[in-house]
Amino acid sequence: MTRLADEGLIPHRGKGGRAVYWLYLVPGLVLLTLIVLVPLVWNVLLTFTEWRGIRPPEFIGLENWIELAGDTTFWASFRNSVAMIIAMVIVPTLLGLVLAAMLFDLVGKKFGGRLASFMRATYYLPQVLPVVVAGIVIGWILRPENGALNTILTDLGLGALAHNWLGSPDTALLSIMVVLVWVQIGYPVVIFMAALQRVDPELYEAAELDGANWFQRFRAITVSVIRPEIFVVTLTCTIAAMKVFGPIFVLTRGGPGDSTMVPSYYAYSEFFQSQQVGYGATIATALTIVICVLVVLFIRAQNAVEKRERSGL
Amino acid sequence: MSALTNAPAGAVPTGEPAPKRRNRRRRRPADWVILALAIVFGVLIAFPFLLIVINSFKSPADYATGGPLALPTELYFDGLVNFWERVNFPEKLWNSIYTSGLVALFAVVISVLNAFAIGIGRVRGRTWIIVLFLLANMLPQEALLYPLYYMFKEVGLYNTTWAIIIIFTVIQSAFGTYLLASVYGTFPKEVLEAAALDGANRWQILWRVVVPISRPTLSVLLIFFFIWTWNEFLIPLTFLVSNDNQTVPVAISVLQGDRLMDVTTTSASALLGVIPTLIFFFIFQRTLTRGITAGAVK
Structure with missing residues (x-):
């Protein structure tokens, strides 16, 4: 009974099982990764760089954060x-x-x-x-x-x-x-x-x-x-x-x-x-x-x- | 507190008409004062709308002599027509309808697929997946803005409505997933079991049983996604730089403060921004007020 409580709501026979449901999540998770997660991480990485959008970003460590702390x-x-x-x-x-x-x-x-x-x-x-x-x-x-x-x-x-x-x-x-x-x-x-x-x-x-x-x-x-x-x-x-x-x-x-x-x-x-x-x-x-x-x-x-x-x- | 709640309910005098009716008849002067306050407050809220409507149909000269409160001496459509032609308003309207419509449709489909796996399939780790989607909805868009701008430039979708459609499909479906997953989590199990006994597979159950039964919720989501996308500003402003693919709010806002915009033309521009959303409001009023409360309780 306890195992059953953690099952999907549709009973299933034979192959697959709950794992098959991951297929339904594929489009949503792929889009989420591309449009939200990757940009989010990328944006955090950008905070450690100087970048004016044209030449490649230059790593400057915590300089931006230090400047931010003193920025009125x-x-x-x-x-x-x-x-x-x-x-x-x-x-x-x-x-x-x-x-x-x-x-x-x-x-x-x-x-x-x-x-x-x-x-x-x-x-x-x-x-x-x-x-x-x-x-x-x-x-x-x-x-x-x-x-x-x-x-x-x-x-x-x-x-x-x-x-x-x-x-x-x-x-x-x-x-x-x-x-x-x-x-x-x-x-x-x-x-x-x-x-x-x-x-x-x-x-x-x-x-x-x-x-x-x-x-x-x-x-x-x-x-x-x-x-x-x-x-x-x-x-x-x-x-x-x-x-x-x-x-x-x-x-x-x-x-x-x-x-x-x-x-x-x-x-x-x-x-x-x-x-x-x-x-x-x-x-x-x-x-x-x-x-x-x-x-x-x-x-x-x-x-x-x-x-x-x-x-x- | 406990003294209040423990008071016996039987203490209510019996043998009298129901309390509601009794109250309705006994309107004290204080009640009228409060009603007047509520009405005054409502007029205050509606006042800016009234000002905009009155002044959009005046000539600048009429405005200068009569002031903002007077009714127009004659109906003057030049401000409205000028602005309409200047921004090519039908084109902006179509851009907004088309992007918001596609976003609403795609976002509902993605939400349904996600919520089916989470709420009905109950995949392992679903709590974390929901947290992930919720995070996506809560994040400030500024935190995604520049990387997205760069990415879309690289793939050649910058300055196209597709950029807006893709981005907002993801952002809106994040909310949709969160809401629908909890709705599907309480889906009547017997219905699903009966369908499975009849030999339907999961894909068929999703489209022939789950979606039709949850149609009311889905239509609320559809309307919400449409209006939310219509109202979006920061990302459309950044991504839609050329005139011909801007949405209504972007097109109207970039012309504010322009030298060619006199008082009444500016008022007309505000009116053109207000009208479409007011139309949605009157069409969907019931759905909207019911929908936001449903979203809030969850």
């Missing part, structure tokens, strides 16, 4: 990644929790499910756009001379507030963050609303009778029931936040100065503008390592929380 642009790019995480993970998750609970508990129950799903679709709308197009839409509103936002401000007599939003170091990063919050907000709302259907209404009624207010019920019941979804949302959004490229490319190109530089745009510009392939590869590898570490930390944190929950019961 590189560190600025990771500081800006923290801003991306605030804009794509923290704000959307918190706001998403509140909005999902509002739509599900209140709008859905007291004003009808159709209104709630219409609102949900509205919140989700920016999510379907290509991120670059979302960047272009908001970038259009923030145009310096005759942009919509500045024109509206002037018309309201607040002309003093008009500003070169994307062109000044003090507001460029903030403007990018606004784009990302706008793009991202629908995703947690949709996921959390689906998760809320698992919350047992009797639990809520009971808590209400015990005198728990809305916020107490929300914290004690809702958040603990939908915790798996909160983990999934924060994990996937954190990975996405570390990879932000499109909005930076269309809106600021990392500028002014380094104020909106992010690791992926920095790597791109080293590859294709400065032609410093080895250095670009080093930035990309550093980004990959950071993402892997974040994923491992996340999964460990999730397991720890689950364990604590189980022993707590």
Whole structure:
């Protein structure tokens, strides 16, 4: 019986056995090796070389890594990644929790499910756009001379507030963050609303009778029931936040100065503008390592929380 | 917490209409305030779309006098037409449809083959294979970018849509494999056994039993792969340098900041980028919202 549990789901007679299934994996694994694994390893090897893309790469040991450690642009790019995480993970998750609970508990129950799903679709709308197009839409509103936002401000007599939003170091990063919050907000709302259907209404009624207010019920019941979804949302959004490229490319190109530089745009510009392939590869590898570490930390944190929950019961 | 959960459910007063109905009738002023907040927030999210729609049909002069909030005094299509002709929009649209369509199709086929071996065949070491595929999906594309650029240049596929099709078939099928393998892992065993008893071999079981039964999941994957590939930017930007094979997002973004683009033409360019994805959204709205939640729970 124990051996059987490790068998394939289709019973078989005669020749072959489970090993034959490897044939089905051949195309997938060959493609994966060619398109992902080989380039990945190659890219790591490139970090130990100086290469301008024409003559053969030259081995220079750890020089790129040493240069990276002292590169202020590189560190600025990771500081800006923290801003991306605030804009794509923290704000959307918190706001998403509140909005999902509002739509599900209140709008859905007291004003009808159709209104709630219409609102949900509205919140989700920016999510379907290509991120670059979302960047272009908001970038259009923030145009310096005759942009919509500045024109509206002037018309309201607040002309003093008009500003070169994307062109000044003090507001460029903030403007990018606004784009990302706008793009991202629908995703947690949709996921959390689906998760809320698992919350047992009797639990809520009971808590209400015990005198728990809305916020107490929300914290004690809702958040603990939908915790798996909160983990999934924060994990996937954190990975996405570390990879932000499109909005930076269309809106600021990392500028002014380094104020909106992010690791992926920095790597791109080293590859294709400065032609410093080895250095670009080093930035990309550093980004990959950071993402892997974040994923491992996340999964460990999730397991720890689950364990604590189980022993707590 | 335990005090809350231990409260007897029987304490709910009986002999009254079901709680849901009761709530529905009793809308307190506070409820209206919260509803208003939710609506205001929705309007805020939709506002950029509205601005783009209004201003794409104005002449630059009309924009200068009326401002961004006024409705156009007369419908002006020059901005839209200029941009449409300048980027040869039908060609870009076709490039996007064709690359995203082929990627979606190929990636689903590869995902099915992989997931059949992992989920139903339960090959040895399957956990590690799944980790490998997951890694492929999680990696930043920057880490593959230059080697891929070099490789595709060497084999002569650089600056062709085939480069995009091959790369994204692999990246999307990595996610598909992960998702489908767990779906196939719980495939009803009796169905497979019955098919085997009828004399079907594995290949026949895959295409005549497993694929038809999992068709709903496969169609969700197909739609997702299509839209994800449509929205991709970094790799298409790097690989599609000549005008005639660019995709919609790339073609629109490379013209931003161009001197010939006045205010309303830029707005029109954004509108042209928005429209196709909005069409997908309205067609696939249900599948999309159901699909992302299915993906998340796993």
